[in-house]
Amino acid sequence: MEKLSPAGAQGLKGTMAANLSAAAAPEEEGHNLPALVFGILLIVVIICGNLLVCLSVLTEKALKTTTNYFIVSLAVADLMLAVLVLPLFVYSEFQDGVWTLSTTICDGLMTMDVMLCTASIFNLCAISIDRFIAVLIPLNYNRKHVDLRQAVLLSATWILALAVASPVMFGINNVPGRDPSECKLENDDYVLYSSVCSFFIPCPIMLMLYCGMFRGLRRWEEARKAKLRNSIMACRKLQEAAASLPPLASLPPPLPPIIERELTDTPDEPSTIPSPDQPYNSSEFKDAPVPAVSFADIKFNPDPHRRKRAKINSRERKAMQVLPVVVGAFLFCWTPFFVLHTMRARCQRCHVPPALMSVVTWLGYVNSALNPVIYTVFNTEFRNFFKKFLHRCCSA
Numbered sequence: 001m002e003k004l005s006p007a008g009a010q011g012l013k014g015t016m017a018a019n020l021s022a023a024a025a026p027e028e029e030g031h032n033l034p035a036l037v038f039g040i041l042l043i044v045v046i047i048c049g050n051l052l053v054c055l056s057v058l059t060e061k062a063l064k065t066t067t068n069y070f071i072v073s074l075a076v077a078d079l080m081l082a083v084l085v086l087p088l089f090v091y092s093e094f095q096d097g098v099w100t101l102s103t104t105i106c107d108g109l110m111t112m113d114v115m116l117c118t119a120s121i122f123n124l125c126a127i128s129i130d131r132f133i134a135v136l137i138p139l140n141y142n143r144k145h146v147d148l149r150q151a152v153l154l155s156a157t158w159i160l161a162l163a164v165a166s167p168v169m170f171g172i173n174n175v176p177g178r179d180p181s182e183c184k185l186e187n188d189d190y191v192l193y194s195s196v197c198s199f200f201i202p203c204p205i206m207l208m209l210y211c212g213m214f215r216g217l218r219r220w221e222e223a224r225k226a227k228l229r230n231s232i233m234a235c236r237k238l239q240e241a242a243a244s245l246p247p248l249a250s251l252p253p254p255l256p257p258i259i260e261r262e263l264t265d266t267p268d269e270p271s272t273i274p275s276p277d278q279p280y281n282s283s284e285f286k287d288a289p290v291p292a293v294s295f296a297d298i299k300f301n302p303d304p305h306r307r308k309r310a311k312i313n314s315r316e317r318k319a320m321q322v323l324p325v326v327v328g329a330f331l332f333c334w335t336p337f338f339v340l341h342t343m344r345a346r347c348q349r350c351h352v353p354p355a356l357m358s359v360v361t362w363l364g365y366v367n368s369a370l371n372p373v374i375y376t377v378f379n380t381e382f383r384n385f386f387k388k389f390l391h392r393c394c395s396a
Contacts, residue, residue, distance in 0.1 A: 032096050038362075039090030042369060046082035049372030050075040056385040063381050066150055067323075070130060071375075073154055074123040078368035081116045085109060086365060092183060097354060099183040106183035107173050114185075115165035117334070117364070118198040122157035124327055125202045128209040129153060131323065135216040164197045191345035199338040203331065210324060322378045326371055333367035336360040 053075040057068045088109045092099055099106055130150060167190055175186040185191050337360040344352045375382040 032094050035093035036090060039086065039093060042365065043082050043086050043090070045369045046078055046086070049369060050078045050082075052386055052389060053372050053375060053382070054079075055389070056382055060381065060385050063385070067127065067130060067134075069150070070123060070127045070154065071371075073157065074120060074127075074371065077116050077119040077123060078371065080112070081120075081365070081368050084112045085116060089113075089361075089365070093358065097358070098181050100181075101183075103174075103178070103180055107168055107171075109183060110173060110185055111165050111168040114168060114194055114198070115161045118164045118194075119158055119161035120368075121198060121202050121206075121330065121334070122161055124330060125206045125209075126153040126157050127323060128206045128213070128327075132209045132213045132216075135213045135220065161198075164194055167193075185345075188345040192342060195338050195342045199334065206327060210327065322375060325374050325378055329370050329374060330367055333370070334364045337364045 054072050057063045057072050088101075088105070130153060133149075168185070172190050173186045178186055185194070340352050340357060340360055343350055344357070376386050377383070
């Protein structure tokens, strides 16, 4: 056997070392540790936050409103996203975007991803429809429990979301020449279809409904304040007239302190003027030379059925202020993804860097962790429950 010279042996060792380092280099470069750490933290935050939302509505009587049941449905979609989609997505990002599992698992991941993202925006759309009915058609709105119309809305959000995602289950992702090392939606026509159904149609509808709702709410506030002003003026006229009369037990009492408050601080509009224990008989003072007030100036409600008109209380108005923030956060997080996702599918000459696509996808998933934070900041009832729950857990 021919012996190698020391120089030849050294050269062989150098070549082997170079080959080993070259083989180890892709393995080291193929793992994205920051994505793994951030993904695990995001999953934990989404699960904990949305579980608290569900528990708060199910256990707190003050939060058992129809609007909050829709919010629970939205929280369930975010929870399912954190359990069924994000672990596989984080694993793929940890592998630097390389898909090492089977294409069947990839198709299941794409199905759940499309369905749950669609369910989230359909839930927001259902909330806007529910709020629109509550403001503009209050007589037909049930605030105490979920009625048939609201149950249909809740069911329709999930059925339609499943319908949008179902083509992936039926094999639309199995295109010729598919790269098994990449997990994505392969059919460009389906990408356009799912984006239009899941985002570009519901969003304008939702925004128009919210615009109509807040216009109706503003008109309702103006009418409420006008009626309150009329009632205050009528009460003051009655008091001025009664001031010159002998003191009688049958005269109306002084103006209640609640009427003297600022109009904006009054939670509900007064339906009638406070009445004394005994009715005031105006015929006893018919001929008396004192100033009188015509009862036509006082806006009594002769129709008892009008008292059944639904009112929007201060708690509901505060809840409505949270919803635009939730919708705005959703649009901020998901609009870049759907725009780039559609552009990449329809514009063959447009180059979307994989790093940019990864960033906008992460931004969309972050939205699932934002909603509990928004409720905590803007809603007193949610904030009180979260504080009480966390205090109980820390003291245990």
